[in-house]
Amino acid sequence: xxxxxxxxxxxxxxxxxxxxxxxxxxxxxxxxxxxxxxxxxxxxxxxxxxxxxxxxxxxxxxxxxxxxxxxxxxxxxxxxxxxxxxxxxxxxxxxxxxxxxxxxxxxxxxxxxxxxxxxxxxxxxxxxxx
Ligand code: THU
Numbered sequence: 001x002x003x004x005x006x007x008x009x010x011x012x013x014x015x016x017x018x019x020x021x022x023x024x025x026x027x028x029x030x031x032x033x034x035x036x037x038x039x040x041x042x043x044x045x046x047x048x049x050x051x052x053x054x055x056x057x058x059x060x061x062x063x064x065x066x067x068x069x070x071x072x073x074x075x076x077x078x079x080x081x082x083x084x085x086x087x088x089x090x091x092x093x094x095x096x097x098x099x100x101x102x103x104x105x106x107x108x109x110x111x112x113x114x115x116x117x118x119x120x121x122x123x124x125x126x127x128x129x130x
Contacts, residue, residue, distance in 0.1 A: 003027075003101070004101075006026035006036045008024060009036070010026065011023060011024025011051070014038035014040070016039060018041045018045065022038065023074045023080065024037075025037050025038075027059055027069070028067070029062075030064065030066035030067075035055050036054075037057065053085075067093045067094040070094070070098065070101070070114070075104065076105075079102035079103050081102065082117060090114050090117070090118075091121035095114070096113060099112075
């Protein structure tokens with residue numbers, strides 16, 4: 001519930017003049033602290049950043065590099081589906097069995113894991129032969 005509360009609150013601050021689609025993400029770090037992020041769009045569209053990326057940046061800036069749990073919420077018809085890039089970003093800082101809850105604003109949720117969201121994620125192990 002703490003993650004949901006944080007994700008709902010930060011979603012209100014999303015900067016979305018182009019899409020109008022607000023997303024909030026909250027992460028619990030391995031140390032127990034909660035980090036939140038919202039999407040931040042830009043007139044140069046590709047420069048916009050996703051909510052998950054913002055939450056990860058806040059987490060890393062605070063000195064935490066391990067995600068214990070994640071929560072993402074948006075006003076979507078089905079529990080919001082993280083984009084491909086965010087799945088890879090989450091996988092960088094989480095074990096495959098790390099729980100992820102995807103939610104709609106109206107309260108529907110889907111529980112999944114980082115590994116289920118991105119099977120076969122590219123990782124540092126892929127570079128171990130170099
Ligand atoms: N968005 C996120 O913040 N996270 C996702 O996983 C999916 C998409 C944002 C990016 C953009 O600001 C808006 O949603 C529409 O794509």
